[in-house]
Amino acid sequence: MCRLLLDQILINLINLSKSNDNRYTVMACDAHMKKQPIGRGGLVLACLLALSNMSHAVTVTAQGEYLYGPETSRAKACELAKEKAKVAAVIAVLGETISAEQQLYCKATTGQKPDYNCEFNSVTWSLMDGDTKSTKVLSETVQEKMGATACTVRIEADVVAPTSQPDPNFNVIAKTNQSVFRVGDELNLEIESTLPSYFAVFNWLPYENNQISRMILSNSGDITDPDVLKKSSNGSHQFKQSFDTFWSKAYKDDKKIYDEWVIVVVTKKPVKWLSTYDLESFKERLREIPNDQKRVKRLGYQLAK
Numbered sequence: 001m002c003r004l005l006l007d008q009i010l011i012n013l014i015n016l017s018k019s020n021d022n023r024y025t026v027m028a029c030d031a032h033m034k035k036q037p038i039g040r041g042g043l044v045l046a047c048l049l050a051l052s053n054m055s056h057a058v059t060v061t062a063q064g065e066y067l068y069g070p071e072t073s074r075a076k077a078c079e080l081a082k083e084k085a086k087v088a089a090v091i092a093v094l095g096e097t098i099s100a101e102q103q104l105y106c107k108a109t110t111g112q113k114p115d116y117n118c119e120f121n122s123v124t125w126s127l128m129d130g131d132t133k134s135t136k137v138l139s140e141t142v143q144e145k146m147g148a149t150a151c152t153v154r155i156e157a158d159v160v161a162p163t164s165q166p167d168p169n170f171n172v173i174a175k176t177n178q179s180v181f182r183v184g185d186e187l188n189l190e191i192e193s194t195l196p197s198y199f200a201v202f203n204w205l206p207y208e209n210n211q212i213s214r215m216i217l218s219n220s221g222d223i224t225d226p227d228v229l230k231k232s233s234n235g236s237h238q239f240k241q242s243f244d245t246f247w248s249k250a251y252k253d254d255k256k257i258y259d260e261w262v263i264v265v266v267t268k269k270p271v272k273w274l275s276t277y278d279l280e281s282f283k284e285r286l287r288e289i290p291n292d293q294k295r296v297k298r299l300g301y302q303l304a305k
Contacts, residue, residue, distance in 0.1 A: 059158055118302075138156055171194045203260065
């Protein structure tokens with residue numbers, strides 16, 4: 001039966017290769033992302049990969065664009081456009097949109113023009129949810145657009161598909177009281193989960209060697225253990241705590257404002273954590289936890305002196 005099904009898929013794949021609707025294409029722009037539906041050939045390819053069980057990578061064509069001014073070089077702008085294309089490719093495979101709010105946050109809290117470093121950090125962190133085995137640049141163009149200069153990069157990427165999908169019954173909300181803080185302000189963190197779960201809170205400082213540190217909570221025991229979300233009177237599982245904001249010793253230049261991030265990881269089962277990670281090792285640790293067993297919330301904010 002399986003053999004007959006595989007033969008039929010191969011025949012269909014050959015037939016579909018003659019048409020133009022068998023490519024998976026997505027585009028990413030500054031304020032939003034657009035996704036075109038996968039064609040029949042893409043579905044056949046996905047079925048073929050699932051049956052063969054030899055590879056979990058999906059080949060995706062994606063496009064990213066970044067608008068920039070004279071304060072940003074072409075090389076940097078095109079680098080960010082390429083990273084946006086990678087995010088678009090990952091989103092296409094994972095079926096999630098994860099960067100639009102973060103990009104709007106960067107623009108809203110730094111003035112009229114976008115903050116390049118903030119947006120680059122935002123896009124870099126968005127790639128946490130997926131992994132690209134290889135990336136090939138198909139084209140790179142620069143043109144005037146909307147009163148600025150736009151770099152558009154089109155790539156072909158092999159994205160590692162997830163082995164499990166998120167549990168629709170496992171929902172998590174995490175929020176802070178504001179998005180811009182001055183040194184000494186209180187950052188109020190609230191977490192709520194629909195299921196009994198464990199959680200850990202981290203602070204990512206991109207300008208402090210990309211260090212991600214575990215935040216000590218009022219009810220924490222062993223630093224390696226997760227904390228438990230306690231059940232409230234309304235049936236949900238909640239946590240609330242305030243933290244004092246402070247200026248990192250790494251902030252030694254003339255900048256008066258830096259972007260920082262609170263990362264909340266909520267899991268169904270207890271997970272052991274280190275006290276500190278670099279960015280890549282933290283991403284790897286998160287990918288080890290199946291998608292249906294975790295929820296990760298990234299809360300960006302800016303700290304002003």
